Amino acid sequence: MAVSERVGIDELLERVRQDLDRVEPKDAFEAAADGALLVDIRYAALRERDGVIPGALVVERNELEWRLDPQGSHRAPEAVSHDLRVVVVCNEGYASSLAAVSLRQLGLHRATDLVGGFQAWKSAGLPVTR
Numbered sequence: 083m084a085v086s087e088r089v090g091i092d093e094l095l096e097r098v099r100q101d102l103d104r105v106e107p108k109d110a111f112e113a114a115a116d117g118a119l120l121v122d123i124r125y126a127a128l129r130e131r132d133g134v135i136p137g138a139l140v141v142e143r144n145e146l147e148w149r150l151d152p153q154g155s156h157r158a159p160e161a162v163s164h165d166l167r168v169v170v171v172c173n174e175g176y177a178s179s180l181a182a183v184s185l186r187q188l189g190l191h192r193a194t195d196l197v198g199g200f201q202a203w204k205s206a207g208l209p210v211t212r
Contacts, residue, residue, distance in 0.1 A: 095176065098183045102194045107206040110169050110196050114138075118167035119160050121150065123181055124200060128173055133210040135203060138171065146170075146181055151188050168193040175199035 089097070105113060114120050120138040122129065123146055134140065139160055141149045148156040152163055160166075168190055172178035178195035185193035196203065204210055 095179055099179050101186070102179060102182055104175075104179070104194055104197045105169055106197050107203045107208055110171075110203070111208050113167060113169055118169055120169050120171055120196075121146070122171045122200070123178065124171070124173050128200070132200060132204065133212045135171065135200070136209050136211050143172075143177060143181060147184055147188055150185055150190060152190075164189040165192065166190060170195040171203065172196075172199045174201050 110118075110120060114137060120135055122134060122138045122140045123143040125142055129140065139149075139158060141158065145156075148154055149158045150161045150168065151157055152161045152166070154161070168182070168185060170178040170181045170185070170193065172181070172195070175196060175198045178199060182193045182195040198205075
């Protein structure tokens with residue numbers, strides 16, 4: 083996409099999602115059991131209100147790239163490799179798509195996001211802690 087090209091957010095989401103292998107809640111649950119890293123980028127008020135996914139790494143959106151870049155000086159201990167499977171979780175599955183694309187631009191080629199976000203996870207009856 084050319085820098086000067088103007089698109090709305092709906093079109094941008096449609097474009098970036100074409101390159102993502104987005105996962106449904108039960109698939110994300112199974113991926114985590116197989117070693118994928120679930121990353122919750124919701125802000126604190128939403129986590130406090132709705133709870134969190136057990137075992138998910140909580141990284142607010144504004145810190146995501148710094149914490150997940152395996153070569154970064156501020157990386158999280160979990161950020162061990164560019165081959166790490168990362169599933170980004172936001173509240174409803176919109177911001178997570180853009181975040182996953184940003185991680186892919188850092189070389190995390192297996193980054194994707196959760197369709198429907200945390201709300202879909204919770205609606206599917208998957209584990210949540212307060």
